[in-house]
Amino acid sequence: MRLATPRGWYRKARPSLAARLLLGPLAAIWAGETRRRIAGATPVAPPIPVICVGNLTLGGTGKTPVVREIVQRLRAAGVEAHALSRGYGGRLSGPVRVDPTIHGGFDVGDEPLMIAASLPMWIARDRPAGVVAASQDGAAVVVMDDGHQNPSLRKALSIVVVDAETRSGEWPFGSGAVFPLGPMREPLAEGLARADAVVLLAPADLDALDPELMAALRGPVLLTARLIADAPPPPGSQIGFAGVGKPWKVERALLAAGCDLVGFEAFPDHHPYAEADLQRLAAQAGRAGAGLVTTEKDWVRLPPEWRTRVVAWTVRAAFDDPAALDALLASALKP
Known part of the structure; x- marks a missing residue:
């Protein structure tokens, strides 16, 4: 069973005493095990460069x-x-090259399906084996989706992505507490120490980046980017839904883009939509005379017969300084 991300994790306030007493020991165990696993590993030298794009939160x-x-x-x-992913949520262990014409979300996971729609994409529980398979298929470099806390591979470049939005009292690292007391996979300082670069990713309508956040990320190369919609939201009234890490951000982004949202439902990240979920959403939309809109990540998890009834609102990352990104990537490919 997947649980929804607690929005309270992203408040700066220190967790309550009760939460610290109950969850603090588990958070210490989590952080300690992550630290020991990384420190005790001997990363495999891959046959081609590996660029890891990970994060510090869940x-x-x-x-x-x-x-x-x-x-x-x-x-x-x-x-x-x-690209290479572990294939979270899929049944296949790989290595396998993702083919959207034969694979579904239950096979390879939703994020690999998104990427495989236009780019070569592999999934592998064993990341070194996945890199070898991609190399044998002609890849000259692998970009790994997630894995900053996975020490199995030697990385030519380690990038972490940080949510730049700090409105409404939210902070990307919350109080800085490690799971399950907070959203962190590991303490901030430890994760940043292994990063070569940070991508600070902001929503399209954010006027200015938070200087306090930028100061907190000093050390690695800092790049900034915006999450830009590929097209306007669908016209007319809409019922929105999303099962992603921060579904409230999807609702906020749709409203900021001018979508006439008359309802929105949040689901846990990677939620496997059942027929009953979709029938209920469709009934709600019917009563409101509205359409249905969701994220691309959610759309690829829908049964094929529902994809014609739901609009996928797609977004992309647009870097503020593309030349700086290109120079960083080129440095990772040098012999």
């Missing part, structure tokens, strides 16, 4: 659009770049 940063943009830029520069 989701909702926009990591997958950044992966897609990096692969596209490398390929536009003539580099045979492939």
